[in-house]
Amino acid sequence: MNDPSFFQCISCFKKYDLHEIRYRCDCGDLLDVIHDLEYYIPNPKKWVECLNLSKDYSFKRYKKILLPSIPEESLITLFEGDTPLYDITDRFPQFKKIMLKHEGMNPTLSFKDRGMVAGVSWANYLGCKNIICASTGDTSAAMAAFSGSSKTLRGIVLLPKGKISPEQLAQAISYGALTIGIETDFDGCMKLVQEITSKHNIYLLNSMNSIRIEGQKAIGIETLHQLNWNVPDWFVIPVGNAGNISALGKGLRELYTLGIINKLPRLAGIQAEGSSPLAHSFKNNFNELIPQKAKSTKASAIQIGNPVSYKKAVREIKYFNGYVESVTENEIMDWKAQVDKLGISICPNSSVAMAGAIKLYDKNIIKKTDNVVAIMTAHGSKFSNTAVEYHQDSENKFSNLIKFISPDISNLENALNL
Ligand code: F0G
Numbered sequence: 001m002n003d004p005s006f007f008q009c010i011s012c013f014k015k016y017d018l019h020e021i022r023y024r025c026d027c028g029d030l031l032d033v034i035h036d037l038e039y040y041i042p043n044p045k046k047w048v049e050c051l052n053l054s055k056d057y058s059f060k061r062y063k064k065i066l067l068p069s070i071p072e073e074s075l076i077t078l079f080e081g082d083t084p085l086y087d088i089t090d091r092f093p094q095f096k097k098i099m100l101k102h103e104g105m106n107p108t109l110s111f112k113d114r115g116m117v118a119g120v121s122w123a124n125y126l127g128c129k130n131i132i133c134a135s136t137g138d139t140s141a142a143m144a145a146f147s148g149s150s151k152t153l154r155g156i157v158l159l160p161k162g163k164i165s166p167e168q169l170a171q172a173i174s175y176g177a178l179t180i181g182i183e184t185d186f187d188g189c190m191k192l193v194q195e196i197t198s199k200h201n202i203y204l205l206n207s208m209n210s211i212r213i214e215g216q217k218a219i220g221i222e223t224l225h226q227l228n229w230n231v232p233d234w235f236v237i238p239v240g241n242a243g244n245i246s247a248l249g250k251g252l253r254e255l256y257t258l259g260i261i262n263k264l265p266r267l268a269g270i271q272a273e274g275s276s277p278l279a280h281s282f283k284n285n286f287n288e289l290i291p292q293k294a295k296s297t298k299a300s301a302i303q304i305g306n307p308v309s310y311k312k313a314v315r316e317i318k319y320f321n322g323y324v325e326s327v328t329e330n331e332i333m334d335w336k337a338q339v340d341k342l343g344i345s346i347c348p349n350s351s352v353a354m355a356g357a358i359k360l361y362d363k364n365i366i367k368k369t370d371n372v373v374a375i376m377t378a379h380g381s382k383f384s385n386t387a388v389e390y391h392q393d394s395e396n397k398f399s400n401l402i403k404f405i406s407p408d409i410s411n412l413e414n415a416l417n418l
Contacts, residue, residue, distance in 0.1 A: 004036035005069045007210065010311060018069055021126065023197070023208050030312055031210045032250070033067075037258055040068045044258040051225060058082050059117045062221050065254055067118050067214045074125035076150050080106045080113035081218060085226045085373070086344055094361060097371040099232070100339070100354070101223050104346060104379030108171060111219060111244065111377045112142035118215025119205045120146035123153060128203040132156040132196065134189030135206075136240065136301040137168030138378055143205050144177035156202065158182055158189040163300060167382045185294060187306045190241075207243025208308045216244055217251030223373055224252075224261060231263045233370035236360070238352040238377055239269040239278055239324070240302030242313035248375070249316025265373075267322035268366075269313065270356030272297040272332065275304055278313060282324035286314045298348040298386050299332055301378065323365055331355040333390050336380070337398035340387065345380030353377075 007016040009025030010032055016022055018033065025031060041047045041064055054061045058081025060072070083105045089097050103111035120143065123131050131153055133143050140157035147155030155177035159169070163185065172179045182189055190206065197204040207213060224231065235252075237245050245267060255261045271279045274295030281289050294305035307313065317324060335358065336351035346354070353374040360366040380387060391400045405411040 003069050004039045006034055007031040008034045010315065019126070021203065023204055023210075030208060030309065032312075033210045033214050035065070035068060035254075037065065037254060040064045041258060044260050048229070048260060058218055058222055059114075059215060062218050065221065065251070065258075066217055067122070067211065070118075070121055070125055075117070075121045076124055076146055077117050077121075078107040078113060078145060078149060080117055081222060083222070085223060086342075088339075088342060088344070091342060094368070095357075095366075095372055096369050097232070098357065099373045100344060100346075100376050101219065101373055102344060102346070102376045103219060104350065104376055104382075108138075108141045108145045109379035109382050110138040110142065111216065111375070112138045113145075114218050115207065115212035115215040115243070115247070116142040116146045116205070119143075119209055119212035120150065120153065122211045123203045123205070124150055126203070128153065130154050130156060130202040131205050132158070132193055132202045133205045134158045134186060134193040135164070136160070136186045136303060137164035138301055138382070139206065140164075140177065140179075141168055141171035141175070144172045144175035147177060148175040154178065156180070158193055160185045160189055163303065165300065165383050165385065167384065186304050187291070187294070190306075190308060206308065207241055207247075213243055213247045213250065213312075216247035217254070219244070219375060220248045220251045221255060224255065229261055231261050231265050232373045234266050234268055234357075234366055234372045236268040236270060236353045236357045236372060236374040238299070238302055238349050238356075238375070239271050239313065240275070240304040240307065240349070242269075242278060242307035242309035244375075244377070245269045246309045246312035246316055249320055253316075253319065264320055267317055267320040268356060268360055269317060269322065269324045270352045271324070271326045272299040272302055272352055273326045273328050275302060276326040277305055278307060278310065279324045279326040281310075281314070282317070286318070297332070298329055299352050301347070301349040302352065323360060325356050325359055327352055327355040327359060331359070333386070334397050336387070337390060337396070339376075340380055341398070344376070346376045347378040347380055347383045348386055349378060350376035
């Protein structure tokens with residue numbers, strides 16, 4: 001295959017054919033997908049003009065920088081992307097500007113559709129029959145939807161039993177995936193997925209598959225396009241397995257290399273306190289990753305103790321002069337309530353980014369003069385139990401208690417304070 005794009009090891013830089021099914025280098029480390037950007041985008045200015053005129057859906061619009069090698073007829077899309085960028089500065093005027101990129105407004109209600117349009121389309125292109133992932137609930141929902149949409153692929157999802165929301169579980173089974181619950185945590189499921197795909201001809205679609213990372217780059221690229229390529233000072237993003245922060249960084253680096261942006265933002269990765277191996281490692285200058293037994297958190301999608309994309313994330317955080325922070329359960333739920341109340345329904349994992357942005361502002365790491373974009377990774381409707389529980393408890397700072405009355409006009413008048 002004579003393709004200008006190829007896999008390259010992030011450590012020893014050994015190269016491999018992109019059309020080979022491969023997730024790691026022979027040395028054991030992760031792979032990047034490297035594109036010859038000068039070949040695909042010889043005139044970046046002209047490319048940007050084409051983007052402005054394009055009526056294509058997001059992945060197809062940015063395909064030259066995401067996955068130029070895939071033929072259009074192999075694409076499987078649910079018309080993901082083109083998600084809103086909300087400016088909420090009027091409610092949070094401590095920031096010069098704060099915007100939320102709401103990836104929960106994708107077809108399966110999370111950012112995972114961005115990676116799956118690339119990953120599942122690539123599996124389709126390679127002629128795979130079975131695709132598999134381990135998941136805390138959103139990857140599985142997205143993979144199940146895209147495999148459901150294909151004519152030939154069978155989706156298999158491995159889920160940590162009892163650790164994902166009922167809505168996320170409903171997505172996997174309704175979209176028709178073979179759904180397997182396992183008495184373990186996400187890290188345990190991830191280990192099994194790696195074992196089964198090394199023994200059998202089943203295509204792995206977790207974010208350690210670097211084709212998926214290429215699709216996820218679209219989140220940052222689309223945000224900057226919406227901002228007319230004006231670069232914010234900070235991108236703030238929740239971190240679990242660390243694929244998304246790696247994708248964000250890689251996409252931004254490539255835009256910078258092409259000269260489409262002329263400034264680099266800073267990246268802030270935020271974790272839930274009980275599952276914060278990256279934040280701990282950051283405090284030790286990234287000397288080493290000490291895997292944790294991830295503790296239960298309302299941000300269950302990022303309850304991950306041994307992030308697979310750790311090394312890629314560290315590379316991006318160093319390159320973008322980044323910062324890693326963790327937030328408490330109260331911070332997560334209180335900030336979720338405050339964002340939800342704006343009519344912008346976010347999940348607890350997204351709220352980790354919002355709470356993190358506020359914390360970094362309070363620590364004077366994010367300055368008063370900074371423009372901030374926080375990535376909201378999934379929709380609140382995927383986690384309705386956590387919202388109902390929060391609002392039922394009067395002890396919670398921003399709770400909105402339901403009033404129960406008998407069917408009587410005077411009781412209703414009392415309830416309305418009339
Ligand atoms: N936010 C949500 C809603 C997620 O579902 C995830 C990860 C993340 C943030 C963190 O992204 O792992 O790339 O650092 N969910 C995966 C899953 C693990 O299986 O759905 P990350």
